[in-house]
Amino acid sequence: MIEYICDQCNTTYRIETLRYRCDCGGPLQLKQAGTGFSIDRVTVEDSTLWRYRHALPVTDAASVISLGEGMTPLVSFDSPEHDHRVKLDFVCPTGSYKDRGAAVLLSKVKELGVEAVVEDSSGNAGAAIAAYSAKAGIDCTIYCPAATSKGKLAQISMYGARLKLIEGNRAATTQAVLEAAETTYYASHNWNPFFLEGTKTIAFEIAEQLSWEAPDHVICPIGFGSVYIGLFIGFQELQAQGIITKIPRLLGVQSAACCPVYKAYSENRAQVERAPQTNETLAEGITSELPIRGDTIMRALRETNGAITVVDEPEIEFGVKALASKGIYVEPTSAVIVKAFDKFVESGIIRAADSTVSILTGSGLKATDKLMKIA
Ligand SMILES: [Zn+2]
Known part of the structure; x- marks a missing residue:
C-alpha cells in the first residue's frame, strides 16, 4: 500500500488526506511506490509516458488523465567533439515538462x-x-x-x-x-510527491531511447528540483532492477541571480539554505530562493557524484541563441544548459568520450516578452 512518509521525521500518513506536508513541516514522499519496473511490462504501443503505467502509482486505468504527454524526442545537439543530446521536453501538450x-x-x-x-x-x-x-x-x-x-x-x-x-x-x-x-x-x-512520479518518467524514456542504457551525465536546470529529483528517482528504479548498472551523474544548473543549491554545493554544505534573489534573470522559471526538497536534491547530488554550476545573464542569452541557431526555440530557463555543458567540460567533469543528455524543459513560446528583449 502506498503511503506518505515524511522526509524529515518518517511519520506516515494515508494518501487520502488533504494534508500537503507533515505536522513537523517536512515535505512528504511516497512509501512503497515505484517498485518493480520491468522492460517486459512497458506498453510499447502507447506513445505517452503511460507506457510505464505499471511503474506509476495510478492503479485504476479509468482514472488515467492523458493529453499525450511524454515520449518526447531525444536529438543530437550537433557537437563535433562530444556525444551531447538534448531531450525536447517542451514538446508536451502545454509547452513544458x-x-x-x-x-x-x-x-x-x-x-x-x-x-x-x-x-x-x-x-x-x-x-x-x-x-x-x-x-x-x-x-x-x-x-x-x-x-x-x-x-x-x-x-x-x-x-x-x-x-x-x-x-x-x-x-x-x-x-x-x-x-x-x-x-x-x-x-x-x-509539495505533492505524485508530481515527482510523473517527472521520473524522463529517466525511463532516456534509458529506453538509448536501448536501455544510461548516459554518463544528465544536465538539467534546478529551481525547486522537480526534474533533478525525478531523474534521481527514475534512474534509481531502473538500477534497482538491474536494467542499468550505474546512475548517470546528475549535473544541475542554476541562474547566478538565484542559486541556493549551487551555494550549498560550492561551499561543501550538506543543507541548502535560503539565498535571496540578487537581480532579475531571464531564467525566471528557476528562481527558487529555498527549494522545499533541498535535502533530497543534496542526496541525489551526493549519491550520483553530481555537480552544480551557475550561468549569468549573457551566458543564458548565448544559450537561447545557440539553440535557436540549430532550430530549437526554448525559454531562457531551459537554455541554461548550453554554457553549463561547456563549464562541465572545462572543469573535467564531462570528458571527450562521455555521453550526455540535457533536458530542455519549456518552449520559447512561453517567454515571448523576455525573448523579444534579446531578439
Ligand atoms: Zn515530519
Whole structure:
C-alpha cells in the first residue's frame, strides 16, 4: 500500500488526506511506490509516458488523465567533439515538462475522488495543472501574483481554471493558497510527491531511447528540483532492477541571480539554505530562493557524484541563441544548459568520450516578452 512518509521525521500518513506536508513541516514522499519496473511490462504501443503505467502509482486505468504527454524526442545537439543530446521536453501538450507531473498528479487526484484543487504558480505549472484539471473535469483554482504576465494568465484561464490574482509579492500568493489548502486539495507541483512520479518518467524514456542504457551525465536546470529529483528517482528504479548498472551523474544548473543549491554545493554544505534573489534573470522559471526538497536534491547530488554550476545573464542569452541557431526555440530557463555543458567540460567533469543528455524543459513560446528583449 502506498503511503506518505515524511522526509524529515518518517511519520506516515494515508494518501487520502488533504494534508500537503507533515505536522513537523517536512515535505512528504511516497512509501512503497515505484517498485518493480520491468522492460517486459512497458506498453510499447502507447506513445505517452503511460507506457510505464505499471511503474506509476495510478492503479485504476479509468482514472488515467492523458493529453499525450511524454515520449518526447531525444536529438543530437550537433557537437563535433562530444556525444551531447538534448531531450525536447517542451514538446508536451502545454509547452513544458510539467505536463508529466500534472498528468500523474491529476490522475491520482481523480482516483482519490477529489473534485476540486488549488495550486499556486505564475508559470508553466499553473498552465499544466489547469489543463489536466480541465481534461479530468476537476474544478481548478490557480493563485497567481497580480503582476504575472498577461500571456501566462491567458493560457491558465483559457483552460477554464479560476484565477485568483493576489496583490503583493510571491510570498503573499503562497500565503493565500495555503489558506485555501485548509479546505481544498492542494495540487502543488512543489509539495505533492505524485508530481515527482510523473517527472521520473524522463529517466525511463532516456534509458529506453538509448536501448536501455544510461548516459554518463544528465544536465538539467534546478529551481525547486522537480526534474533533478525525478531523474534521481527514475534512474534509481531502473538500477534497482538491474536494467542499468550505474546512475548517470546528475549535473544541475542554476541562474547566478538565484542559486541556493549551487551555494550549498560550492561551499561543501550538506543543507541548502535560503539565498535571496540578487537581480532579475531571464531564467525566471528557476528562481527558487529555498527549494522545499533541498535535502533530497543534496542526496541525489551526493549519491550520483553530481555537480552544480551557475550561468549569468549573457551566458543564458548565448544559450537561447545557440539553440535557436540549430532550430530549437526554448525559454531562457531551459537554455541554461548550453554554457553549463561547456563549464562541465572545462572543469573535467564531462570528458571527450562521455555521453550526455540535457533536458530542455519549456518552449520559447512561453517567454515571448523576455525573448523579444534579446531578439
Ligand atoms: Zn515530519
